[in-house]
Amino acid sequence: xxxxxxxxxDISPDDFTRAGEASSDVKSKLKQMGVxxxxxxxxxxxxxxxxxxxxxHAEGGRITVEISPQRIYMVLADKGPGIPDIEKAMQAGWSTxxxxxxxxxxxxxxxLPNMKKYSDEMNIETEIGVGTTVTMSVNIA
Amino acid sequence: MTIEELLKKEMFRxxxxxxxxxxQITGVFCCDLLSIAMGKAPADCAWVTVMGNVxxxxxxxxxxxxxxxxxxxxxxDETARARAKEQGVTVLATEEPVFEAALNIYRELExxxx
Ligand SMILES: Nc1ncnc2c1ncn2[C@@H]1O[C@H](COP(=O)(O)OP(=O)(O)OP(=O)(O)O)[C@@H](O)[C@H]1O
Ligand SMILES: [Mg+2]
Numbered sequence: 708x709x710x711x712x713x714x715x716x717d718i719s720p721d722d723f724t725r726a727g728e729a730s731s732d733v734k735s736k737l738k739q740m741g742v743x744x745x746x747x748x749x750x751x752x753x754x755x756x757x758x759x760x761x762x763x764h765a766e767g768g769r770i771t772v773e774i775s776p777q778r779i780y781m782v783l784a785d786k787g788p789g790i791p792d793i794e795k796a797m798q799a800g801w802s803t804x805x806x807x808x809x810x811x812x813x814x815x816x817x818x819l820p821n822m823k824k825y826s827d828e829m830n831i832e833t834e835i836g837v838g839t840t841v842t843m844s845v846n847i848a
Numbered sequence: 849m850t851i852e853e854l855l856k857k858e859m860f861r862x863x864x865x866x867x868x869x870x871x872q873i874t875g876v877f878c879c880d881l882l883s884i885a886m887g888k889a890p891a892d893c894a895w896v897t898v899m900g901n902v903x904x905x906x907x908x909x910x911x912x913x914x915x916x917x918x919x920x921x922x923x924x925d926e927t928a929r930a931r932a933k934e935q936g937v938t939v940l941a942t943e944e945p946v947f948e949a950a951l952n953i954y955r956e957l958e959x960x961x962x
Contacts, residue, residue, distance in 0.1 A: 724902050815883040
């Protein structure tokens with residue numbers, strides 16, 4: 708795998724039955740490519756949390772995944788409401804998830820902390836009323 | 849202990865057999881909140897939960913748990929059942945509460961020496 712492989716997914720809003728499909732697809736592609744299992748698990752967890760956040764908190768968006776021999780680079784861009792206070796949002800336990808999604812098991816306020824924990828690098832750019840772009844990378848050891 | 853070996857103890861019903869009954873179970877994890885399970889469930893564990901929607905299956909696949917155990921007689925909903933089939937996720941079920949279900953698996957793991 709000398710070249711960079713790019714995968715792109717459009718994420719539809721409020722569709723919890725499809726949520727996780729992009730992450731699952733990335734997982735199976737990484738497996739086919741022979742990426743080490745530890746790196747696959749990190750990508751799967753970090754990407755799923757980001758994907759779900761786009762479904763719950765934004766109006767969907769677009770995920771781009773670039774796979775190179777050294778690392779997996781993920782960009783999650785949405786045109787949602789933006790995050791007013793990133794520091795607060797990053798805290799374990801902080802959540803504005805509505806009751807409907809809490810009853811499905813979301814809303815622990817652990818998604819962003821998981822993304823931070825399972826990626827080797829993470830950055831959030833957000834603007835109120837414009838959207839949020841999260842970038843993460845996982846190194847292939 | 850493998851999934852197959854756990855099934856032989858006849859403590860659990862099989863909701864979906866999954867693609868790999870020879871897969872090892874190396875621990876037990878309990879929590880219904882998905883992001884906590886995602887962050888803390890160790891790979892290859894048996895995940896005991898009462899949350900039976902499609903997101904449970906997504907988390908099980910992505911966190912790479914060995915199997916899902918539905919406690920308290922809770923059913924997987926139809927979409928979740930279909931997704932489990934499609935993704936090859938082993939799902940078991942019991943009428944026991946979460947703690948007892950997990951304890952039973954733990955005891956089997958201990959006596960299997962794994
Ligand atoms: N893409 C996003 N757009 C707007 N707000 C977001 C976005 N992602 C996260 N947030 C905000 O940050 C908060 C914390 O996110 P986080 O993923 O940690 O927890 P959660 O989604 O509320 O619950 P959990 O992920 O544990 O199910 C959210 O409740 C929401 O207010
Ligand atoms: Mg979240």
